[in-house]
């Protein structure tokens with residue numbers, strides 16, 4: 001894993017793509033070299049395949065962002081991947097969150113409005129939130145990979161967020177306060193309807209549209 005990490009940083013470089021063949025040629029005789037690269041994701045490394053970035057060919061992967069410097073034994077120990085979340089819990093969290101990212105609200109497989117070639121891949125992760133009594137607790141939340149990797153957006157002054165909150169009607173404002181306290185976005189009836197629609201097979205979506213319009 002360490003050699004794979006160094007190869008990504010020194011040879012591939014952040015933002016660049018590599019093929020499975022290049023990976024195998026760089027590590028002749030090393031078995032499951034693909035998996036060693038995948039294991040880096042547990043340490044916050046972001047590597048996209050064509051499933052996550054539609055601009056990539058099937059054999060291509062993109063090294064998006066470096067994570068924990070795994071070659072540093074202390075950093076690696078501090079960041080040792082926490083126990084995997086059991087799939088039963090993961091399913092329950094995904095269902096609770098309406099199969100939507102609790103940060104940006106995108107649903108699984110949906111293209112990002114500001115980036116048409118990227119479709120959202122959802123994962124369940126641990127997030128530390130501060131409760132109203134100032135305690136820290138770890139909660140399980142659904143996040144898309146893009147939110148998980150962090151945004152490069154410039155920070156926004158608090159006054160702008162306050163102004164945006166005060167634009168809301170009282171029902172939405174109460175909802176926003178709940179989301180802030182919980183550290184995750186909740187789902188609204190509208191979100192649930194949208195997420196449910198997205199899970200209907202594509203060839204049946206037309207019929208669904210007719211039925212909704214008729215009932216309207």
Ligand SMILES: [Zn+2]
Nearest residue numbers: 101104144147
């Ligand atoms: Zn997101």
